[in-house]
Structure formats: structure tokens, C-alpha cells
Amino acid sequence: EPQAEVLHWWTSGGEAKAVGVLQEEFASNGGTWTDMPVAGGGGDAAMTALRARVLSGNAPTAVQLKGPAIQEWYEEGVLADISDVAEAEGWADVLPEAIANHMKCEGSWCAAPVNVHRVDWIWANAEVLEANDIEMPTTWDEFNAAADKLQEAGVIPLAHGGQSWQDATVFETVVLGLGGPEFYEDALIDLNPEALTSDTMVQVFDQMRTMRGYVDDNFSGRDWNLATAMVMNGEAAFQIMGDWAKGEFLAAGKEPGTDFLCASTPGDGFLYNVDSFAMFEVEGEDKQAGQDLLAKLITGPSFQEVFNLNKGSIPARTDVSLDAFDDCAKLSSEDMTASAEAGSLLPSYAHGMALRGAQAGAITDVVTAHFNSDMSSEDAVQQLADAVANSM
Amino acid sequence: MAPILDISKLQKSYGATHVLKDINVQIDEGDFLVLVGPSGCGKSTLLNCIAGLEPITGGSIHIGGRDMTHVSPKDRDIAMVFQSYALYPTMSVAKNITFGMKVRGVDQATQEAKLADVARQLQIEKLLNRRPGQLSGGQRQRVAMGRALVRDPKLFLFDEPLSNLDAKLRVEMRSEIKKLHHSMNASIVYVTHDQIEAMTLATKIVVLKDGVVQQIGSPSEIYNKPANLFVADFMGSPAMNLIPARAEPEGGATRIEIDREGAAPIILHDPHASGLPRDIILGLRPEDIAEAGFRAGEDVQEAQCLVDMVEPAGADTYVMSRLGGTGVTARLHAETIARPGEQMTLAFDLGKVSYFEPGTGTRLN
Amino acid sequence: MAPILDISKLQKSYGATHVLKDINVQIDEGDFLVLVGPSGCGKSTLLNCIAGLEPITGGSIHIGGRDMTHVSPKDRDIAMVFQSYALYPTMSVAKNITFGMKVRGVDQATQEAKLADVARQLQIEKLLNRRPGQLSGGQRQRVAMGRALVRDPKLFLFDEPLSNLDAKLRVEMRSEIKKLHHSMNASIVYVTHDQIEAMTLATKIVVLKDGVVQQIGSPSEIYNKPANLFVADFMGSPAMNLIPARAEPEGGATRIEIDREGAAPIILHDPHASGLPRDIILGLRPEDIAEAGFRAGEDVQEAQCLVDMVEPAGADTYVMSRLGGTGVTARLHAETIARPGEQMTLAFDLGKVSYFEPGTGTRLN
Amino acid sequence: MTKWLENHLPKMVLAPSFIAVLIFVYGFIAWTAWVSLTRSKLLPRYEIDGFIQYDRLFDSPRWDTAFGNLFIFGGLFIGICMVLGLALAILLDQHIRVEGAIRTIYLYPMALSMIVTGTAWKWILNPGLGLEAMVQGWGYPNFSFDWLVDPDMAIYTVVLAGVWQSSGFVMALFLAGLRSVDGEIIKAAQVDGIPTWRIYSAIIIPSMAPIFLSAFIVLAHLAIKAFDLVIALTGGGPGYATDLPATYMYAMAFSRGDIGQAASSAMVMMAVVFAIVVPYLYSELRVRND
Amino acid sequence: MTDVTATHAPAQAVRPARSWGKTALRWILYIVLGLFALWYLMPLFVMLTTSIKTLEEIRTGSLIALPRDATLEPWAKAWSGACTGIQCEGLRPFFWNSVILAVPSVLISTVIGALNGYVIAQWRFKGANIIFALMLFGCFIPFQVVLLPMARMLGLMGIAGTIPGLMFVHIIYGLGFTTLFFRNYYVTIPSELVKAAKVDGAGFLRIFVSIFLPLSLPIVVVSVIWQFTQIWNDFLFGVSFSSAGTQPVTVALNNIVNSTTGVKEYNVDMAAAIIAALPTLLVYVVAGKYFIRGLTAGSVKG
């Protein structure tokens, strides 16, 4: 009988329901699911627990892991190989290559993807835009012009929460928007020192400084959903946030397109944040069977559809029908396909998809320090390069 | 002049325990009031009430003419030595003594002078840097004394301040206190269970029993004219002999008959007494019963008694005999030769006798 | 038979304070040893060492023939009354008393019987349910006594157990302790500063000063033949008169000359003394100086003295006079008529005299 | 045999704790020291690689901020909690009618997990939502209380919330101490004419020196380990202005998979503790010994 | 009037006719205490009001205003409906885990701490103070540091992921504090009491149980409050050393509150936080009774 103890940090509301779907499927396939949810800090707490469990020789069967962390754990030699399932199920054919690469460790499959969150969204209050006669911006200059106008009209242009991951989220969309996909890759994936100290990066920080002016004074420490509420209430016009923000709008009974608008942030490209499950080396056939079953179910089309409907993201598989999804999701999916082809489907650094923890953290430290002080862009660029070097 | 301390109708209970019952005491400036009474009769409680350390249940306390019933201890201007010492554990001996002065802003030089002075009086010069925990019982008690002596209050309260001192030191301390009393004209309330202390120090003695005042008077009144059987029995060591007897008028005088074991009753004649009931209790102190021939005077009358027990005690020898159904003690010279079981002629000094009613215990003469 | 308690070469220091110096004491079963000495001389410390409550710095302690130097207190089979009571604050009086028995597994019935017995003896029946905080000083002390009395140990240690009791109760308690001593043939070490307690209870007295043993002996030895000036001065109240004098051989006897103020020296003749140095100190107790005519005997010699001060004290009157440059106290009858400034003939009992060397203070006769 | 047991019972009682402390504290400190010399990432590794982690640590501006904050936060937090706790304990000691209720009110913040209370504080301190807005709403438009969003002042809001949470416990600790002081001694002082505040300052408080040690250790521990507080209230922000070594260490060890770095920061932290606590301990335990 | 009361009802205390200044002082005292109470209550007020608001109101209204129309639904949800993972049974199922974890850990660490404190304070032997200092210093080891080696140790001991394992961790790291509390309380108790009990024949444990424990109520309260709060509210150890099924209530609370990408329900969060704190509050109220005044008075002369 397949067994699975699953460590994850999807704990509330829609998230929990989404995982519940998986558990039900698992059970109906004869498996026993033991739930081990640990929320907090975007998975930090779960990672803490994971480490303790691994060290005590009691690793969970499956763990919600993402991005380079998967490879890092693999290097510690504690992940199991699920290539059998992956090949049998033909994952390589249905997953965008960029995403599939995240699931592989030295060529073999070691994780199964669940969903794709798009990070580079900009959300807006439809009424406010209309009242001020503003279109969704497609370049950062447009954004700045619109923001100035809004500010004059007494509306807070940008709803933002001053938590470092939110700062980082805005930062990476600006990098992508101002520098383009290649620059993004150069700077935030390859950590090329030249890119990090380039003029473009200076412009990025200038834009960050400008945007700091569009944020109200009391943003510090604000939760992202309170920022979302500001947009909903018409207190603020825009918010830059991943597609989980949509959940807040929907929960408040707002309609996409009429009450609120969604668009990609200015510029090309698509920043993704893919949730996935990695399988840990465990003993016992029932547990290994559980891992295989889990991997199969996670990537199965039916689960991908139901799960993402609940979660607000889009399926990782490209062959799932999107009929039941809302317009924002559909837009997201189209962009993903397009970007995949154009080579601009990029991992989000702010959400731990692009870099290992130490480097991502080092960058965030600089970004948030800059955003919350009057540091000059040149200094910021220099610090950025130093911090990245120091974190290696 | 108003009395320095005026306690009127004082009542004090601890929950259901009624400790002090309707106490009325006045003392004038310069009085030395000694409180005596059996253990647990309420002496410490009374001091605590005077000091304001225990809320009282009824009555009032005036100090120096002011109503102090509800005034806090620190404003009553008193100094007190506690039976349990109550030294400040974290302070050195010197600081224990000077702390009160320091708080009052007495200047450094005066503090030191007073400290030196008191330390000399109390013979604790060498201990000034110790903590209370490093002192012997008697040393602690002396420090507690010192704390009071450096003060110059309206009223001193001493609760058995010398109980842990050896005889010699005690005599010295006693005279220090006496000096203090004279030189400062201090008003003092003093609790002691040492009779000599009570007799030599007091200008006024209050005898308490179960929270009720039994007698207030000068030492010699208390000693020589106890108001009732309790006081008679309590004051003096060994205690007054209280001998059941029969009285019969005999002209203007009284004939007194005391039963004696194995012989006819002793008959004594008291020319001064009259109007006594038939059954009385006759009180006579041990020192008023002497060896025949050793005591002269018109009221001395002799009688043969059977010696029960002999107890030599250094300076004196005590001889016990059974009279009137109780043991009677006579204090005789140390070199008295007496043997249990033998007859001995004793001289009773009827000039010193007290008569009590057996039922109520009140004094009759 | 080995002594029940054998202390040999005991040394005890607290840090730099050398408290007990080379103590050697033995007591046999049934002995009643009383420790006396000035406050702070080390009495409590010695008891603590015997009980094993303070580690000793040198020497050894044997109890009942066994070396107990390093044995823990609870295995020494002793009972102790602390000067500071040390009652268990959270336990009722009854539990304070029975705790030791309970610990030792005495059965309930015996516990209750003993408790009732002791409570009666100590007159604390009514207090059994109180906490120590609700007791008077004397009551606490009695509870502390009770805790020891219910036990049946090899050795009792009492540290000033009666110091807070009134005279009457004290006499009663004294006789209870005496009874206990006789009936149980208990061995007891007892600290007191009450001379009468020491004299009446002890079979053996140890006089300590500054941690050094001054004299060990029976009460009458200590009282009548003090080994040195310190003991002479310390024991007895009022203290022995220590009068500087000159001695001159006079055949087999000695002629003694004492200076007197404003008159020729007093000349006394001691037929028993011989071989004295020229300068001596003559010791005579107040009770051995009597009013002329009140003391008879071959060694009684009279002399005129100038009365300095008269102090009546109930049973006695003390008369002070200056002789040999110091104040000399005579204990006279209460009814003595003496007035300061007048001359008075006093009788000195030379049969009781002690002679000391002025320098070392040791006894000469 | 039983005698031996008896004589050694006190030591034997202490022994298990002692051994546990040796292993689970000092063993682990040694382990940390070792790891701080390695390049451990996600999981500990044991190849020694010199002092590189310390170099990295001292190069990091974020660590500088965190380390500096430790002193600001620690000093203020410990100081204010002590003073406030003691003051409240003394006030509560004045035979207050509703003592039980007030004590519980002062103590309850300890009961609430900072995970959520932090949110409440965040709202209260947020200029746009909380106190500032409220007071301005009452008609004092110039009232300003925006420490939370001011990088220079934000650390003081952490102090504020920390004091709010812990001062009640310190109060309880002191109250227990106050109540163990012998009443007779206080009486003696009253008669001596000592004003109440002097009785507290000169007699009662000195005799509570050991309780102060307890309070100090508890508070120092809380200050050094302050983690929830910061995470919930400011998340270390604005920027990393309110970072503390504990949050730094946690971030390194668990968010960033940089265990070697975390270990080196832990070692520096413990060195600081050592430098502060050991002299205090030394003086405190020595005084008690004589 | 006073006199009449006094003579007719002597058992009743005379109502002290306090002076003006004293009454005023008393008022000031109560006002100060009251103001502090307000300060302490402020966040609770915010939490309570939020917990009975609707989400709608939280989104639109002022966060620290009184609720317009109160609802108890968030409380019900927090207790038995909120999702803490795939289970949506609220906090209820986790309570028991915490109770069976906290109660024994608190008791054991308090008892051991009391014994340790008693040994160090009253049975001083050579080196006791050094051991004490070592234990104290142990209070400062950051828990983040011990997490990993401890996990390994628990694995080796075979109690990883179990409640006894978690208890073990809490006891070990609670010992320093409980020992500290008790030692520092016991050094203020006169050593004569131990002496008297020794002479009475009581041994080490007997003296502890019969003499010291009854004297220690206030500090037991302090120790229990501390340990219970620490253990009940602990998240780091709870999350690291538990496995599915043994998770304490804080992990559940954290799971309810800390959704990363889901909808945030502040009202439920607040209700859950208050519910999770109820046992601790209960302990404070119950234990608080044992703060009794002046226990040692009258035992020993100072």
C-alpha cells in the first residue's frame, strides 16, 4: 500500500483545498496520505523542519521544494530518483523546457512540478484608472507618467508592502522590464558582475527610487494582501504582485476585467514561480510506491487542472484545457507559451527560482536597503556586486 | 502636660484571637514603663500597636498629645528594638545602625560619632563590618539595640532587648539603658521577662495577662502589694508563697491558721489585719521567710516546719516545706544547714504579708 | 565506658575569624553540660559543630564512642534547639513538633501521644494549629523546645532555650528539663546566659571566652573556686568583687591590706592563705559581704566602709562602696537601712575568699 | 553503600543536568564552532576551511546593522523591562484590591504568540492605520508617531513590543522576590522612620539581588534570541534596519542555506554574551559565597 | 462613631480615617496601575475587535476601530473549521498534542530545576557554583544553533519526531531557567531551616519536599508560568522535532496564519491566536493565586 508523508506549506483556504484534491486522488488510488503542513516565511519554516528531519534520519517522503533548492538538496545526496515515472508519463513532452530543467538533477528527474505562478503581474483598480483616464501601462515610462497623474489626483499610485520579498518582487520586474530578458538572465541568473554593475542596473535602481515616491509613507511592513485591499478599495491604483493576488480580489467578490485589471508588468518576458514536489530517499517499499504514485498524480492532467483552479495559478503542463480558468489565467498561459518559444520564460529570483538562497538573499539585502534608504543608485550597484561576490 | 503616650480602650484581634482587651495606659515624659506578663499575653502585640505596625481593632493611641491611631509608623517618631532583632540582612552592622540617620539627612560626622559611641557602649566595635548573618545571637541583639539607641525619638520601645545576653553584659547594658533614660530624659516602654530588669529599670510596671491589664504601679507597689493572686504569683522569683489559710477575728487583730502536715496547724497573729473573710490565701515572699534568729522585728513569728527539699543555688539556699497543702519556699543563707525530712524553725515576717480572696484572687489588705 | 561526647582538639574558623581554639571536652552519659561565656564567644558555634551543622577546621568529635567528625547530622542521633528557633514556617506547630518523628517513621499513635505530652509540658496545647508566624516570641521558643523534647536521642543540644520566657514559665521549664534529664538519663549540652539555670541544671560547666575554654568543673567549683579572674568576674550576678590588695605573710597566715577612701586601709587576716605574692587581687562575692552581725563564723571579719550607693532590688538590697580603688558590692537584706555617704560596718567572710594574680589572672589559692 | 549514596545525593541530583548541559550546550557550541570553520551550505559539512565565514560575516553590512541593533535593542529592552517590571511589582505590592486581575493583565502578553500579536502591533504602530491616525482623528493633526516606518526609529518599536510582551513576567518574578522578604525587617525599617521608597531601595531590593540575576538572565536571553518579535513586527525592515543577530542567523541557516555563515554569526553572538554575562555572574556568585 | 464600633464590635477593624493625602496617593496608585493595564490591553483589544469583524469590514474599515456588526463565526472557524493543511478542523485537534507535551515537560523541568536550585543554594559543595554558572550560560545558546545537532541526537536516540523527543528537548533547554529561578529564590532562605531539619533526621529529599517546596509557591508559579509559556508557545522546536500527528498547536496556529499565497483571514487569525493562548492564560490565573505574602516571616531571627 503506497504511503506518503508530505511536507508542504500550503495551509489555508484555497491552497489547502488544492492540496486536498491531491490527497483525495492519492487515497482513491489506494494510498495513505500523511499530511505534514508547515507554513511560514514562504517555506522557510518548512525548510527548517526538513533539515531537522533529514538529519535525524527521518525524512518525509515528499517535500514541497522549488528552484535551485532541488539541486542543492540533491547535492547533499538525499533525493530519490523518479525518472521511471517521469519517462513513463512522458513529462518531457508536456512541460516547457525551462520548467522541466528545474525538475532534473544531473539529468535524472528528481521532482514533479505542480503549477506555475506568474510573478510579473501588475494589478489595477479599473474604476480608478477610468476615473483618471489611464490605460494599463506597457512601459515603465508610461507607468511613471500614469503614476504622476494619479498622485496629482490624490490617489496612491502604487500599493506596496515594505517586506523585503515584496521589494525584491518589484525589483525583478523592473530588471526584466528595463533590461529585457537577456539582461535579466545575465544579471539575476548568471550573476555576471558586468551586468550587475552596468548602467542598466543603475537605471533599474533609479526606477526603484522613482517608484519609492509612488508608494505611500506607511508601506513599511505591510502585508501584501493589505496592499491588494488598497487597490480594491480604490485607495491605490496599482499593485505589482504575483497571481496569488487574484485570489484576494476574487474572494472579495471582484470581477476581473470590470472591477480589477490584470496585465504583465511593463516589458517582455514571463517570470515564473513553479511549485514542485521533490522525493526524498526513504526506506520501505510502501513509501517508495507512494513516491511514484504521488509523482504520477501530481503531474497528471486532472490534478493539474483542479489544483490550479483552486490556487489561482496555471498548470505546469501545457496540454491542459483552460476553459474553466479566468481571463487572467488564460492570459498567463498564453504568455507562458509565447515566452517559452521566445526564450524569455524566466525564473523569478525573488521567489527562489533563479538562485540559491545565499545569492538571492544577498541581492535582496541590497535591494531592500536601497529601497528603504536614500542610498544612491551607484552605491547600490556597487554594493550589489560586492554582496554577490561575498555570498559565493 | 499631656502624657507622652496615652493608650485608651485599645482592642486588638488577629481574626478570632482576641489578643488585647481594653488596654488603658498613660505614661508621662521621662517615664520608664516596663511591660511584664507571661509568654503570649500580648506584650509584643501591644508594642507593635504603639508603633503602628499592626492595625488596631478598637480604641486610640496618642503620642505626645497627637492622635496617632492611624498615623504610619515612620511618622510616629519612635525607635524600637524587636524581639526577633529584624536586622537588615544585606547591610553591614555599621550601616544597620546608621541607616536611619542617613535617611534623616544627619551629617556624616555626627553619624560617625554616634556610631562610634553606640558601638563602644554595646561592645560591638569589632563587628561593624560584618553582616548580620555572621553574628552570634547576642551580637545581633546588640546591633538591634544600637539601631534604636542612635535615634533621638519621642518614645523608645524595647522588646526583650537583652534576652540573649550573658549576665555580665546584661548588667552593663542595663545600666547603659538607665543612663540613657536619665541623661536624655527618654520615655521608654520596655518588655522584659527578667524580674531584676523590671524592678531596677521601671518607674512604672504594667502587668498583663491574656491581654488584660492586671495592675499598674511602681515596682515596689507591684512587688509588695500585688493587686491579685496572678500578679503575686507572677512577680518575683522564686514566686511568692500563696498559702491557703483560715482567718478569724481576734479583737482588732486577726488569728491565722495554716495547716501543716503531720502536726497541728500553725497559728499566727496579725495585729494589722482585720475584716478578713474566713477562707483566705496568705502571700509571703520566700525572702520573708527566714531561718529562726536571722530575722528580727515585731511582726516576725516563728513556727516549726518539715523540710521537704533543699536546693542550694550559689548565693542562697532554698528550703521547701509543705504548708496549707502547698509547697512553700523559703530563701535562706547559702550556708544554712538543712536536710530533707528534718524539722526546722522558720520565721515568718507578717509585716510583709498579703491576703487574697481565694475565689476572685483580689487583694484584701 | 567511653564518654558519650568526646571533643578533642576542636578548631573552627569562619574564613579568617578563628572562632573555636583547641576545645577539649568530655561528657559522660547522663551528664548535663552547661556552656557559658560572653556573647560571641563561640557557644552556638560549638553546638553547631557537635551537631555536624558546620564543617570543623580541625580536631575530632566522638559521640557514643564513634568517630562522628564526618558523619552527617541526621546520623548523629542528636536533638537540638536553636537559638534562632528555626521553626519550619509553613508547618503548623503540631507538624513542627512531629516532623522529626514522622521522618524517623514513628507510628501515628506514638506521635500523637508524645505531641500531647510535650504540648502539655510546654503549655502550648492551644497553639497546635497555628503557624510560627502567628506565635509570640516565647511561644516560638517553646515550640522549638518541643521539637527536641519529643525525640529520644543520644544527646540533646540546647541553645539558650528559655531566653524568651518569663521568669515563672522559665522556672517551670527548668524543672521539666531537670526531670527529663533524670527520668531519661539524657545527656545534655546546654547553652545559657542565665546563671541560675547554669547553677541549678548543670552537673558540669564549661566556661568559654573567645573560643578558649577557661574552666571546666562542677557548678560549685566554678562558683566557689573560679580558675581565673575572667571566670570569677563572669559567673555570679552581681559579679564577684575583685579588690586589689597587698598580701604579707604573717606566720603561717597572711595579712591583707585593702585601701579605703579617706581612711586607713582595711586590715584583714586570713589564717588559711600562705605563699601569696605581694600584689594580689582578692575576690569575694557580694553575698559573702554581710551586714555586721548578720554573718557569724570564724573567718568573718568586720570593717567600716563608706556607702557609695544603695540599690534596693526586691528581695535584697545592694550596697556599693569603694575599696582598693574599685566599687565593691555587698548583698544585704532587703530591709537594711543604709544611706549613701554614711559609714557602715560590713562583715567579710574570708572563708570564701579567692586570690588571683593581677597579671595573668590565675587563681592562687 | 547507602551512606555513600546519601552523602553524594546532592551531587548525584545535579549530575544528570550537568551532563546534559555539557552535551547539549557545550557539545553543541563546540559543534557550532567547528561548523563555523567550514563551508557548510544546506546541511552541515565537516571539512575545515579556515576563517572564511568570519571574513564574510564582517564584510556584510547587514551583519553590522544586526550586531549594532543587538546593543540598542538589548540595552533598552533589558533596562526598561527591569525598571518597569520592578516598578509594577512594587505598585502591585501595596495591597491592591484587584491584584489578581491586574497581575493577569500585565502578564497575559506572554501568553500570546507573537506570530499574531505582531500583526496587531503592526497595525497599532502603523501611522496610517493605528495610533497616529486615531489621535489625528481626535483633532490633533500634528500628532505624529511613525517610528515603525522610519528606518532609524523602527528598532525602538521592536523594543516597545518586546517590553510589552516581557515586562509582565519580570514583574511576576520581582513580585515573588518581594514576597519572600521577611515582614519583620520591613516593620523594623518603618519604625526606623525610613520612607517607603527608601525601604524598597535600600532594604528590600538589595536583598533581592539574586532575583535580579534571574531577571537579567531571562531578559538577556530574550533579547539575544528575539526572533518572533522582529519577524512578526517588522520582518527585519524597513530594509534590514531592525535585523538582529538572531534573525540574521536564522535567515542564513534556514532561508539561505548558508549554515557555515550562520554558525559564525552564532559564535560571535555567544562571544558577546560571554563578555557581558560572565563578569556579572562572577561578581554575583562571589558576593553570595562569603 | 469610631468609639462605638470599637467597644461594641471589637472584632471588627476600625475603618481607618485616612488622611487626605493618603487617599489621593491611593487614587494615583490605582490610576497608574489602570493606565498600564490599558497599555497592556491595547493589542488585545485590537485582536478581539478584529476577531469579531467580517473580512469585508477588515478590508474596508479602519483596522483598530470597533466592529460595526460583530460575528462569532471567525471564532468557530478558528476552533474547528480553519485549514491547517489539508485538514480543515481548526485548532482543536492540535490542542491535545500541546497539552500532553507541555504538562509533563513543565512539571519535569520545574521539579528538576527546583532540585538543582536547592542543591546549589543550600547544599553548596565545591564546584556547585561553577556548575551553576555553566548552566546559566547554557541559557544563551541560540536555539537555531542547536536545531541541527539536536535533530541528529534525537535520531540517534530513536525519539525523533515523537512527543517524548520533543519533551526531552524542552526539558533540556528549560533546565537552565528553572534552576536559575529556584537557586536564586532559595539562597534567600535562611540556612538554619536546613540545619534544623537535618537535626530532626530529615534527609536531602525529605527536607526538600517538606520544608522547601511549601516555601516555594511564588517561585514555582514563576517557573511554571515561564516554562508553560515557553513550551506552549514554542514554534521552532515544535516544527522541527515533530512529525505529522505530533504537531503542537503553535504549528497549527502558524499554518492558519501564515498562508503565503492564499487569502488572509485576519479575523480567524486573531481568534485562533486568542484561543491558542487560552490555556496559558488559564495557567496564569490559576497559578497566580499562589503569590502569597510573607511566607518566611516568623521562622528565623534575622
Ligand SMILES: Nc1ncnc2c1ncn2[C@@H]1O[C@H](COP(=O)(O)OP(=O)(O)OP(=O)(O)O)[C@@H](O)[C@H]1O
Ligand atoms: N558566618 C560567620 N562568619 C564569620 N563569623 C561568624 C560567623 N558566624 C559566627 N561568627 C562569629 O563567631 C563568633 C562566635 O559566634 P557564636 O554564634 O558561636 O557565639 P555565641 O557564643 O553563641 O554568642 P551568643 O551568646 O551571642 O549567641 C562570634 O564572634 C561571631 O561573630
Ligand SMILES: Nc1ncnc2c1ncn2[C@@H]1O[C@H](COP(=O)(O)OP(=O)(O)OP(=O)(O)O)[C@@H](O)[C@H]1O
Ligand atoms: N499573626 C497572628 N495571628 C494569630 N495570633 C497571633 C498572631 N501574632 C500573635 N498572635 C497571638 O497573640 C498573642 C500575643 O502575642 P505577643 O507576641 O504579643 O505575645 P508576647 O506577650 O510578646 O509573648 P512573648 O513574651 O512570648 O514574646 C499570642 O498568644 C500569640 O499566639
Ligand SMILES: [Mg+2]
Ligand atoms: Mg513578645
Ligand SMILES: [Mg+2]
Ligand atoms: Mg549563640
